[in-house]
Ligand code: ATP
């Protein structure tokens with residue numbers, strides 16, 4: 001029996017006059033994600049349809065659809081001719097292993113089809129009860145599962161039972177572009193995923209401190225970036241060496257401000273790269289109070305060197321909730337691999353937890369900030385995934 005995948009989208013409904021823009025973007029994102037796979041794509045009212053695909057590709061298609069922001073739910077339907085016998089055959093196929101209570105929901109787009117929806121549901125329900133005898137009962141108010149019969153205009157009918165929840169959110173690209181500061185930790189990949197899910201297309205920036213941090217630490221970040229990229233329709237990763245900057249801070253500035261000043265450099269470089277790439281915001285995985293560098297005073301200090309919006313989607317999240325999302329998006333196991341991060345190099349014993357901005361600026365004035373940044377920029381590596 002032929003299969004089709006019904007795709008339903010969500011908040012896009014609410015977008016009034018912009019609806020066409022969001023729909024077009026979602027359609028393009030779906031097609032891009034399924035590139036290289038043969039299928040027929042149809043836009044219907046409030047949903048899309050994927051048909052005529054090779055059965056072997058079915059799992060890959062569903063897997064990819066589950067990672068596309070803007071898709072609310074999907075259903076796998078059997079497609080049959082619009083007549084009672086064929087529809088009943090499809091139902092038998094779908095529910096043979098099911099037990100409990102059910103109801104039939106018929107939707108008749110083809111108004112020439114007789115009988116009407118209500119009568120058809122009753123007829124089909126009756127036949128199901130007769131066929132499955134003791135295992136199934138009707139419950140129209142609170143059934144264990146619904147049997148949906150969608151009678152289309154072209155003489156064909158979709159029959160399905162399950163509704164699979166997908167990502168929801170907004171199509172990637174519909175909310176501009178941003179630059180994610182990605183470390184090898186748990187938080188930043190989650191922050192990236194959440195921002196992409198709200199429609200922002202991401203680039204990524206990682207600072208490494210070779211030779212203090214090794215090749216394996218970089219590989220870990222590449223792995224994490226690729227995972228985030230699955231929700232972003234592909235992704236660019238920029239890797240900047242932070243070694244000289246860290247050495248200079250270590251040499252010339254008070255130890256207590258090491259992290260504070262490092263973070264100010266990160267933000268400056270991020271803003272410069274973001275502007276160059278057309279990114280409109282910087283995204284970090286910071287969460288209030290999680291570590292010394294994430295107090296409001298520390299955030300004030302790092303924020304004050306940039307004018308671009310800095311988005312911190314995890315700011316009010318508990319670690320336990322962040323971990324739950326990282327498991328869901330399959331970044332957790334990679335994030336906890338024990339490689340060093342550039343922030344763990346030159347880690348001071350007693351970092352300033354509430355750095356005073358005036359003192360930080362004074363401490364930093366010993367450095368030639370501009371030429372350190374220039375130098376870091378000259379050796380940016382770019383990866384495209
Ligand atoms: P994460 O789990 O994302 O590493 P964290 O809890 O370790 O976060 P910090 O080390 O204070 O927290 O980093 C805060 C944020 O700064 C990170 O979420 C990330 O956005 C950014 N960041 C930290 N280290 C790097 C790095 N080496 N390269 C790029 N961005 C970084």
Ligand code: MG
Nearest residue numbers: 183184185341
């Ligand atoms: Mg970290």
